[in-house]
Amino acid sequence: MADKTEKTGAKKGEKSKKTTELDTTKQQRITQLGLKTTPISTRSMTVLDKTPGNCAKKSSRESPPYGAPEMVDTDELTAIQESLNEIKGTMVKKSDIEEIVSAILCKLREEIKTEIKEEIKEEIKAEIKEEIANELEQKLDENSKQFNTMTKEMSDGFSLDFNNLQEKFHKQASEFREMSQKLKKCLFTAEAALKLSNSNQQYSQKNNIKFTNWKENKTEKLREDLIQILKSTVGIELDPHDVLEIHRIPGGGAQNGPRPVIAKFRNSETKIRVIRKRQDAQLKKHFFMHDHLTTMNGHLIRDLNNDDRIDQAWYFNGKVFALDTKGKRHKFDVLDQIGDKLRT
Missing domain, CATH: 3.30.70.1820 (L1 transposable element, RRM domain)
Incomplete structure (x- = not known):
């Protein structure tokens, strides 16, 4: 008998422990759902259940006789029902969730669109700048090459013309010197002839x-x-x-x-x-x-x-x-x- 009593007490202790764990889990869920108030019966039950001595006493005092059917406490059921109703009232509806999700998705979509547009604009600007820079650089290179070619041709032409002019100048200078000498000689001869004629x-x-x-x-x-x-x-x-x-x-x-x-x-x-x-x-x-x-x-x-x-x-x-x-x-x-x- 003693052994049976010990086994029955052990089973009741395990059951009380499981009940305490369930109550703790429920309390955590209620806290997560944002419930500000908990039914007094549930809180008192949770507090009483958390004390090992009380749990033991309650178990020992309220445990039914071995082999008899376990009685359910209607107050506890009522308290649980009320808690479930409160939880159900505080829960968000599916339609509200869908609206919230849709609003969030729309906002995210707009933000993503804006970001994508900005990124595309920046990329396009960068590409346009790069293309313009490359085109300008290419044109500058072409114009520089053309300018260098033209300046070289002009320089060669000027050099050739200058050399020709220099040769012509030297030739004309030589002819001028010869003509000047001849003119001086003619002038001297003319003066001498004039003086001689007058004399x-x-x-x-x-x-x-x-x-x-x-x-x-x-x-x-x-x-x-x-x-x-x-x-x-x-x-x-x-x-x-x-x-x-x-x-x-x-x-x-x-x-x-x-x-x-x-x-x-x-x-x-x-x-x-x-x-x-x-x-x-x-x-x-x-x-x-x-x-x-x-x-x-x-x-x-x-x-x-x-x-x-x-x-x-x-x-x-x-x-x-x-x-x-x-x-x-x-x-x-x-x-x-x-x-x-x-x-x-």
Whole structure:
């Protein structure tokens, strides 16, 4: 009997232990479901069941006799039913879960779409940038190659043109030097020829005397008239053969005064003997006498007389002389520069 009693107590202890575990599990589920309140009967039962002594006492006190059917506590069943009802009331409905899940999925879908769009945009931008960069780089390379080719061609062309121009320049410079030398030689020759021509012309006229202000007469005989005037005024007797030629210079007219007369004497002595009397007052009543100068010598003497640095200028024996304001005498030729000549 004792052994049977011990076995019965052990079975009841195991059953109480299982009941306690079930109650603990129920309490955890209720807590997970968010239940704020638990039925008083369930809480008291849970607390009482958690005490080992009470569990033992209850088991020993309420355990039915061996072999008798186990009685069910209606209060506990009522409390469990109420707890189940509360749990059922607090549970979320399937439709609510579906709505929540749908809302979450829609939100996630929108967020995923947005993220995908942003990623696609970034990828497209990156690809476009890369394509543009590659295209620009390619175009820059092509343009650089074209530019280098063009510059090289232009450089080669310029170099060739420059070389051709340089050769032409050297050739023209050589020709210019030759022409310059020839021009200098021609200029020197021309100056020498001009001086020689003027000198020869003046030499051919060295025995000539130019008479101005000699009144014209249609029946005039210039040779006889000249011999008579010189004899009657200054007492110079001339042979008709002493006057080789005598004539008036063509051109002019009565409105410009009498035309000058040119007389060529046989030799220089006769010419000098006559021209020395040119300052005679009685002779000036008939005409004025001058050396017969070439045009260039006449212009030279005129320029010298008009220069403030020259006191006087004159002609003697085929040459032109001048006296400056300092009293220094200078000999001039037709191509001499007055300033350069005075500095020497």
